[in-house]
Amino acid sequence: xxxxxxxxxxxxxxxxxxxxxxxxxxxxxxxxxxxxxxxxxxxxxxxxxxxxxxxxxxxxxxxxxxxxxxxxxxxxxxxxxxxxxxxxxxxx
Amino acid sequence: xxxxxxxxxxxxxxxxxxxxxxxxxxxxxxxxxxxxxxxxxxxxxxxxxxxxxxxxxxxxxxxxxxxxxxxxxxxxxxxxxxxxxxxxxxxxxxxxxxxxxxxxxxxxxxxxxxxxxxxxxxxxxxxxxxxxxxxxxxx
Numbered sequence: 638x639x640x641x642x643x644x645x646x647x648x649x650x651x652x653x654x655x656x657x658x659x660x661x662x663x664x665x666x667x668x669x670x671x672x673x674x675x676x677x678x679x680x681x682x683x684x685x686x687x688x689x690x691x692x693x694x695x696x697x698x699x700x701x702x703x704x705x706x707x708x709x710x711x712x713x714x715x716x717x718x719x720x721x722x723x724x725x726x727x728x729x
Numbered sequence: 730x731x732x733x734x735x736x737x738x739x740x741x742x743x744x745x746x747x748x749x750x751x752x753x754x755x756x757x758x759x760x761x762x763x764x765x766x767x768x769x770x771x772x773x774x775x776x777x778x779x780x781x782x783x784x785x786x787x788x789x790x791x792x793x794x795x796x797x798x799x800x801x802x803x804x805x806x807x808x809x810x811x812x813x814x815x816x817x818x819x820x821x822x823x824x825x826x827x828x829x830x831x832x833x834x835x836x837x838x839x840x841x842x843x844x845x846x847x848x849x850x851x852x853x854x855x856x857x858x859x860x861x862x863x864x865x866x867x868x
Contacts, residue, residue: 694786701786726821727781
């Protein structure tokens with residue numbers, strides 16, 4: 638079972654420079670844990686104790702996983718997960 | 730140093746003025762590795778706030794995919810401050826995660842004054858850079 642995960646430039650230090658990697662799992666949570674077993678530290682950049690970090694966007698196919706249940710969103714073979722750094726900021 | 734064509738800079742300033750008093754944001758895309766901004770993409774500020782901006786996540790996915798397809802990258806990431814100077818705030822610095830991008834800030838606090846500054850933000854370190862405005866791409 639393989640799910641393609643597309644990695645942004647800023648996190649490619651965890652994937653040996655690869656733009657995409659493959660993983661497995663039934664949920665986003667399980668997938669990120671699986672990825673972390675081969676790309677140590679990657680999960681910690683995406684997730685903290687309260688869930689997905691606000692600095693990143695994680696998409697399942699064409700949808701923001703925040704609208705699909707976050708870490709518990711179900712995933713399956715053939716899905717594509719895309720990670721992008723959130724672009725945000727402001728006066729304070 | 731950021732080298733930016735006059736027409737692209739004018740479009741950024743016009744976007745910032747139009748959205749004032751809310752913060753405006755967007756990107757200038759350019760060929761990957763070129764450091765040359767060529768294509769103006771205004772983004773929706775999902776926060777619609779005078780003190781905060783965030784790219785709408787679905788719009789960002791579409792724009793980032795389009796850049797990928799065209800072999801482009803975000804050369805410039807711009808946003809406006811509407812009541813303070815054009816200098817990165819602590820929030821700006823904590824969110825800055827594109828080490829190759831020029832972070833362009835526009836302040837719209839003075840209606841008649843053009844206040845534009847550009848920065849690199851890498852690992853939380855802000856470095857201001859010169860902005861060189863060149864002739865427009867399209868006359």
